[in-house]
Amino acid sequence: MALNSLGRTIPDSFAGSKLIPYQDPWSLMPHTLRATRPTKRIPHNDRKVLSGIREAIIASGLKDGMTISTHHSLRNGDYVLNQVIREIDALGIRDIRIASSSIHPVHAEIIPAIRKGVITSLECGVNGLIGELISKGELSCPVIVRSHGGRARALITGEVGVDVAFLAAPCCDDYGNFNGFSGPSACGSLGYAMVDAQHARTVVALTDNLVPYPAVPVGISQSVVDYVVAVESIGDPAKIVSTTTRITTDPIGLQIAKHAAQVIESSGLLKDGFSFQTGTGGISLAVAEQVRGLMRRGNIRGSFGCGGITGHFVDMLEEGLFQALFDVQCFDLKAVESIARNRNHQEISATMYANPFNSGAVVNRLDCVILSATEVDVDFNVNVNTESNGYLLHNTGGHSDTAAGAKLSIIVAPSIRGRLPIIRDEVTTITTPGETVDVVVTERGIAVNPRHPELKAELLRRRAPVKEIRELRDEIYELTGVPRPLEFEDDVVGLVEYRDGSIIDVIRRVKE
Amino acid sequence: MPEFQLRRSLLYVPGNMPSMLQNVPLFTCDAVIIDLEDAVPLNEKDAARILVKRFLESHTRRNKEILVRINPLDSKWAYHDLKAVLPFLPDGIRLPKADTPEIVEHLDTMLTEFEEELGLEIGRFRILPSIESAQGVINANDIARTSKRVFGLGFGAEDYTASMEIERTKGGEELFNARMTILWAAKAAGIQAIDTIFADLNDMEGLRRETELAKKLGYTGKCMVNPRQIDVIHDVFAPKQEEVDYALQVIDAIKRARTMGTGVISLKGKMIDAPVVKRAARVLRTAFAHGLVDEIIHEEDIHGAE
Numbered sequence: 001m002a003l004n005s006l007g008r009t010i011p012d013s014f015a016g017s018k019l020i021p022y023q024d025p026w027s028l029m030p031h032t033l034r035a036t037r038p039t040k041r042i043p044h045n046d047r048k049v050l051s052g053i054r055e056a057i058i059a060s061g062l063k064d065g066m067t068i069s070t071h072h073s074l075r076n077g078d079y080v081l082n083q084v085i086r087e088i089d090a091l092g093i094r095d096i097r098i099a100s101s102s103i104h105p106v107h108a109e110i111i112p113a114i115r116k117g118v119i120t121s122l123e124c125g126v127n128g129l130i131g132e133l134i135s136k137g138e139l140s141c142p143v144i145v146r147s148h149g150g151r152a153r154a155l156i157t158g159e160v161g162v163d164v165a166f167l168a169a170p171c172c173d174d175y176g177n178f179n180g181f182s183g184p185s186a187c188g189s190l191g192y193a194m195v196d197a198q199h200a201r202t203v204v205a206l207t208d209n210l211v212p213y214p215a216v217p218v219g220i221s222q223s224v225v226d227y228v229v230a231v232e233s234i235g236d237p238a239k240i241v242s243t244t245t246r247i248t249t250d251p252i253g254l255q256i257a258k259h260a261a262q263v264i265e266s267s268g269l270l271k272d273g274f275s276f277q278t279g280t281g282g283i284s285l286a287v288a289e290q291v292r293g294l295m296r297r298g299n300i301r302g303s304f305g306c307g308g309i310t311g312h313f314v315d316m317l318e319e320g321l322f323q324a325l326f327d328v329q330c331f332d333l334k335a336v337e338s339i340a341r342n343r344n345h346q347e348i349s350a351t352m353y354a355n356p357f358n359s360g361a362v363v364n365r366l367d368c369v370i371l372s373a374t375e376v377d378v379d380f381n382v383n384v385n386t387e388s389n390g391y392l393l394h395n396t397g398g399h400s401d402t403a404a405g406a407k408l409s410i411i412v413a414p415s416i417r418g419r420l421p422i423i424r425d426e427v428t429t430i431t432t433p434g435e436t437v438d439v440v441v442t443e444r445g446i447a448v449n450p451r452h453p454e455l456k457a458e459l460l461r462r463r464a465p466v467k468e469i470r471e472l473r474d475e476i477y478e479l480t481g482v483p484r485p486l487e488f489e490d491d492v493v494g495l496v497e498y499r500d501g502s503i504i505d506v507i508r509r510v511k512e
Numbered sequence: 513m514p515e516f517q518l519r520r521s522l523l524y525v526p527g528n529m530p531s532m533l534q535n536v537p538l539f540t541c542d543a544v545i546i547d548l549e550d551a552v553p554l555n556e557k558d559a560a561r562i563l564v565k566r567f568l569e570s571h572t573r574r575n576k577e578i579l580v581r582i583n584p585l586d587s588k589w590a591y592h593d594l595k596a597v598l599p600f601l602p603d604g605i606r607l608p609k610a611d612t613p614e615i616v617e618h619l620d621t622m623l624t625e626f627e628e629e630l631g632l633e634i635g636r637f638r639i640l641p642s643i644e645s646a647q648g649v650i651n652a653n654d655i656a657r658t659s660k661r662v663f664g665l666g667f668g669a670e671d672y673t674a675s676m677e678i679e680r681t682k683g684g685e686e687l688f689n690a691r692m693t694i695l696w697a698a699k700a701a702g703i704q705a706i707d708t709i710f711a712d713l714n715d716m717e718g719l720r721r722e723t724e725l726a727k728k729l730g731y732t733g734k735c736m737v738n739p740r741q742i743d744v745i746h747d748v749f750a751p752k753q754e755e756v757d758y759a760l761q762v763i764d765a766i767k768r769a770r771t772m773g774t775g776v777i778s779l780k781g782k783m784i785d786a787p788v789v790k791r792a793a794r795v796l797r798t799a800f801a802h803g804l805v806d807e808i809i810h811e812e813d814i815h816g817a818e
Contacts, residue, residue: 251739255538258743443538463803479534 010503015142022502025404035158048228049174053087056227060202065095066163071193072102077239080168082109089118099123099160101192102395114141125395135391137509143494149354149401150499155199165200167193168234172207173215176225181340183209185234188330188339190219194349197224208233241332248282255443261290266458269367274302278370280331283412287370295321314338326362328353354401356499363405373413375427380434383427388420390486390510403436415442421476430505487511518542519733520749526551528560533567539739543577545606561596568600581606598626610641613654620659644668645675649690652697664704667694707734723748750802751795762792
């Protein structure tokens with residue numbers, strides 16, 4: 001056991017791998033080469049189209065103990081992972097590790113396969129019931145949660161070796177060129193799949209839209225795709241969209257957005273060339289709307305918006321407020337429609353987006369990012385993975401990547417959720433270290449990380465409601481009471497990996 | 513209470529909703545009106561009263577004016593409302609259905625009794641009568657002058673149109689006479705005029721138009737039912753930059769006059785006297801609330817001219 005720099009106890013090893021405790025966001029630099037995949041030569045007249053998923057599994061050589069992956073661009077509308085696991089189970093293959101970019105509530109269908117030992121570990125973001133059951137100790141399946149950039153890093157360095165990637169391909173030809181732009185299940189950017197396609201030993205494209213060769217524009221090319229399988233449906237694109245992609249009308253959310261816009265305005269970053277990322281939550285979108293107003297009034301032309309792209313961002317691009325969008329995943333159908341036709345709406349891979357170990361990620365060029373939180377502590381550490389009940393319910397996404405990369409990272413959150421305080425002495429799980437969080441904005445006030453005294457002074461000059469984070473915590477505790485600490489068992493059921501591969505926190509089994 | 517109280521925006525907060533009450537300190541309106549009347553169903557009157565009482569008891573670090581809308585004085589709840597809330601020192605009472613001066617006088621008497629009982633300064637609790645019937649409009653002039661506690665007249669258009677058996681429209685032509693009569697009564701009595709709510713929460717342009725009209729006529733503030741409306745109302749009531757510049761010149765001129773031992777001075781050929789200074793101070797007070805000036809103008813800057 002070791003203590004990391006944030007005071008979290010980290011085991012020496014987990015699921016057979018030696019662990020590196022988190023030290024700081026900047027210094028870790030492993031000396032490793034990029035992972036390689038087997039060199040291949042196929043006959044010039046080879047056919048890649050197979051009869052079905054089962055044939056593809058057999059052709060890929062998937063065996064007990066191997067690792068598979070999928071991408072989550074169809075999010076809760078994804079049908080691929082469930083279909084693949086069904087076939088793997090039917091073939092009697094066991095002890096599979098899933099290293100998908102993320103899994104969602106729709107994938108609760110694989111729970112019986114976990115119980116049967118078909119799946120024995122998860123190295124991916126977990127949203128929903130599976131994480132909850134693992135936290136309760138009801139599923140024996142160790143989890144390693146990575147950020148989007150961290151996952152790209154792990155695949156590229158070979159830390160996670162994907163044996164077979166089963167990639168949903170909304171528009172695909174018979175020689176394996178595919179993109180996400182058209183077809184009944186168009187999902188737009190295939191930013192996560194790009195990394196798998198480059199680094200998995202075998203790549204299978206699954207499509208419900210097999211088109212005559214060539215499928216252009218090519219997103220993922222024939223040169224990395226081994227097999228093509230036509231299936232009835234890869235997913236339901238309507239479920240890409242969540243209800244959180246609308247601007248909030250809640251007065252408290254709007255107040256938070258107003259404060260956040262005040263922070264951005266005070267930072268001095270909002271000028272020509274401004275770059276910006278915001279999430280899909282109602283408050284984040286309300287901040288984007290405020291920023292849009294400020295940019296219009298100031299006649300400011302930004303450089304780029306990035307991350308998961310929404311229709312709201314598309315509108316800002318088309319209005320000329322940004323020069324380009326760097327899109328790693330489309331968050332709604334308007335973004336899907338835009339990426340297919342707009343040359344300045346650029347599809348990017350997860351490694352280009354956020355990998356800390358390459359020659360430059362987009363997040364490094366971000367001026368400002370708006371992020372959410374389930375909890376923040378008085379040292380500005382943020383939890384987005386577990387809820388206050390200790391259950392692992394959410395993926396990290398690009399949270400810790402963008403917080404580290406952006407000049408100004410702003411956490412927006414209502415001060416009270418349900419009856420629980422958002423700001424507390426200690427977060428249940430650390431996802432993003434306080435060293436990379438600049439400002440926490442709630443409706444009750446703005447807390448500026450002491451690392452930024454000049455920003456705090458400017459906000460005070462503008463009569464913004466600036467408070468010390470402990471003052472804010474106390475004010476919230478006055479209303480909610482001090483939350484009782486959760487009780488955990490000693491056994492570690494999951495790891496939260498920082499983007500550089502060190503371990504920032506562990507997830508322990510919740511004492512029931 | 514200072515002589516000039518900024519009341520651009522008065523937000524109704526239902527007295528039976530703990531989540532809304534909890535957020536009162538956060539809203540950026542100038543005043544809240546905690547409602548025990550129309551927003552509270554009959555079977556929740558007692559519970560709401562207790563909730564409001566607890567809220568006032570705990571909400572001691574106040575950053576805005578707090579008024580309580582009690583039930584009509586002729587109802588069985590009004591006395592209990594006052595008894596519950598007054599010990600916890602709201603700034604004033606919004607009196608619904610203030611149809612006659614006698615009703616306001618009655619409340620004035622009751623407030624005096626409570627003040628004596630509580631050992632408070634007589635006149636501490638202020639009154640904002642709500643003119644919301646044809647009778648109230650006719651009596652507005654007398655109502656405005658009934659008591660020194662009355663700091664303004666509020667217009668309640670929803671009840672007013674009901675009393676007139678007409679529909680309220682977006683254009684608001686049907687309200688014109690009532691709006692003006694209430695305004696004249698308030699101005700003649702030297703008190704504030706507070707306009708009615710704009711009920712369509714999704715029509716911000718409509719809200720802007722109606723607030724602009726109210727401001728143009730002479731209303732000093734507007735009531736609202738949702739915090740989303742605050743920004744639009746404040747934006748409309750924000751002074752123009754040239755008004756602010758002129759007000760700063762007026763204050764500067766009157767300070768010079770004081771050093772010269774006079775209360776009157778000319779600025780660009782126009783006489784600057786007490787009313788002009790008072791208006792300038794009011795503009796600057798509003799400008800300060802909007803962040804257009806860095807300093808608030810203190811009372812002595814105003815009184816120096818008087």
